[in-house]
Amino acid sequence: MSRLDQEERELLEAFETGELKRAPHAENIQQRHQKYAEAMFKxxxxxxxxxxxxxxxxxxxxxLAEGIPYQTLVTSILHKYVEGRLHEER
Incomplete structure (x- = not known):
C-alpha cells in the first residue's frame, strides 16, 4: 500500500478499524446516482x-494520451460545452 498518500492511509486505517460508518440512506443515494450516470451516458x-x-x-x-477512444473524447468535449463547463480562452 505504499502508493497511498497520508490522507488515503488514514482513511484506509479508519475503514479497517471500523471507525467509518455508511451514511444514512447510502443505498438509495447510490442507486439514484447510478440512474443519473446511466441516463447521462446513454x-x-x-x-x-x-x-x-x-x-x-x-x-x-x-x-491516446488519455487512454480513451477518440470518439469518447469528442463526446466528452461536446457534453462539457453543452453543460457550460467548457469555455473558450480569450
Whole structure:
C-alpha cells in the first residue's frame, strides 16, 4: 500500500478499524446516482461531422494520451460545452 498518500492511509486505517460508518440512506443515494450516470451516458443519437484531417489526428493523439477512444473524447468535449463547463480562452 505504499502508493497511498497520508490522507488515503488514514482513511484506509479508519475503514479497517471500523471507525467509518455508511451514511444514512447510502443505498438509495447510490442507486439514484447510478440512474443519473446511466441516463447521462446513454448514447441514442448519431451525428456525422466533417473536420480537417489535422484536427482528427490531434483528437486521436489527445485521446491516446488519455487512454480513451477518440470518439469518447469528442463526446466528452461536446457534453462539457453543452453543460457550460467548457469555455473558450480569450
Amino acid at each position: 448514447k441514442d443519437a448519431r451525428i456525422n461531422i466533417r473536420l480537417s484531417s489535422k484536427d482528427l489526428r490531434g483528437l486521436q493523439k489527445k485521446a
